[in-house]
Amino acid sequence: MKSHSTFDKNIFLITGIWLIVIFIINPIGDFPLNDDWAYGVIVKRMIEDDTLKLINWGEMTLVTHLFFGYAFTSLLGFSFTVLRCSTLLLSLLGLLGIYQTVLLMKLDKRTALIATIVVMANPVFMALSFSYMTDVPFMTFVTWSTYFFIKAYNTANKKLLFIAVFLCVWAILIRQLALMLSMAWLFALLIDSKSKQFTLCWKWLPVLTVGGTLFLYSYFMKQYGMLPANYGSKLDLVLSNLSNFDLRMFRNSVGYIFVFFTYLGLFLTPVLTFYSWSKLSKRMWIGIITYTLLISGGLILMGKALPSIDNIFVDFGVGPSTLLDHPGGFRSIPGGNAPMILRWAITVLGTFSGSVLLIVTFDWLKKPRREINFPKVFSFLFILIYIAPFIITGYYDRYLIILLPAAFVILSDQLSLKPSIWSTGVMASTLFVFMVFSIFATHDLLSWNRVRWQVIDGLIANKIPLDQIEAGVEFDGFYHFTDDDPEWWKRITPTYKVTFVPLDNYNTLSVHPYKKWMPGKAGMIVLSKIKDVSNEKP
Structure with a gap:
């Protein structure tokens, strides 16, 4: 297969589509959304007082996110419109990072383009792109760090590894969870029996650098009294739940796993239509149908039909709706709910696609160690390590979009490069529905x-x-x-x-x-x- 060039027409196509989406939705408006008021307040004070002072809202490191917003507002003046535009720029860079990462996996440009638009059309990604929340900027830096980690491995290029580590350091100064990416690099190389180009020093370099950065940040911020009281509260919650783990928590954790695969399956549905269905045996089909009926039926009977976890993708729109007369604002929007049959259909679709993800994962894990390639091991470990604490504590839907690029890497050798007319039609139809829903809801x-x-x-x-x-x-x-x-x-x-x-x-x-x-x-x-x-x- 021919190697891909750094620039191609799809880069301009992705940019053009994203600019059209921005124009249709209209990002103008000097007002905060969701929790971004808290980050905007800090940036505003940075401009007015030339000082950085985190407030006790959230538990993230946050500082690179703040300085990026500060750079924009210093030039253009403070407003949430400017902050929102800074995120929209990072959204575009993140989409281009997804495109390049998929190409690294030897997929053709058309499939890489479709995978990128699948993320663009995701209602959670789109809604968060039109805010100053940290989710999309964090996703962008993790995506590009992933790209350079994989490329450094493929080429044994130490300079590319330094770029990957730098981007991971930037990401960890937005959210501590970027540490999981450097841990995935270490564990993947320790598992990889074919890895000879990276000695033990190079295997440990990312996690020591990224982890050391996090330690120094925490130490100096605490020394100067700049660390919010909530900092690290999620870790405390994880440790507390583990120390008091009981049957009820076990039941909740199992439920979180099934919901995780259902949501991820739904988000990946358009690209999963290109799955190589001919690889499925009769027994696999029986397993898929049984799993779909049992899990979707269970979710529906328990009142957990999608969307059933909080925050962005809510009933018949995106949110949250935060006026105090709308107490269901984290799971629904005012003005009417979606027909229940539509929610059931979405749940069945997500569960079906989630079952395919499970089959792909188990089928791959059964392969001999020598057949397991590094990018898939690296991506799988990142997903596993990233989601593990949330299986203990619960999660918002916006925490899951960061995993979409890694999922594409895992699926890369399971997608047909010559899909049938039927698969192409289903892909185009579902992608169109996702895009229209996301644009309308975000508007x-x-x-x-x-x-x-x-x-x-x-x-x-x-x-x-x-x-x-x-x-x-x-x-x-x-x-x-x-x-x-x-x-x-x-x-x-x-x-x-x-x-x-x-x-x-x-x-x-x-x-x-x-x-x-x-x-x-x-x-x-x-x-x-x-x-x-x-x-x-x-």
């Missing part, structure tokens, strides 16, 4: 938030005191959060509320419709004022 997420903050800005312009406004988690955090008061939210005594629906004991002052592309009830943002205060409009 709606920004649309209602844009109107929400127009209402908020109107209240502020009319000099309504901030502690008299209740307008959702992002507003409350951005304007009221402080490390000095652990119960900071109690200082809010709302006279005015911004909600999705009219409230009891409040007079509706105004109703503001927002453009909604997803099916369901018309979208609106409601401004209300408590009844025992003057009804005069602000």
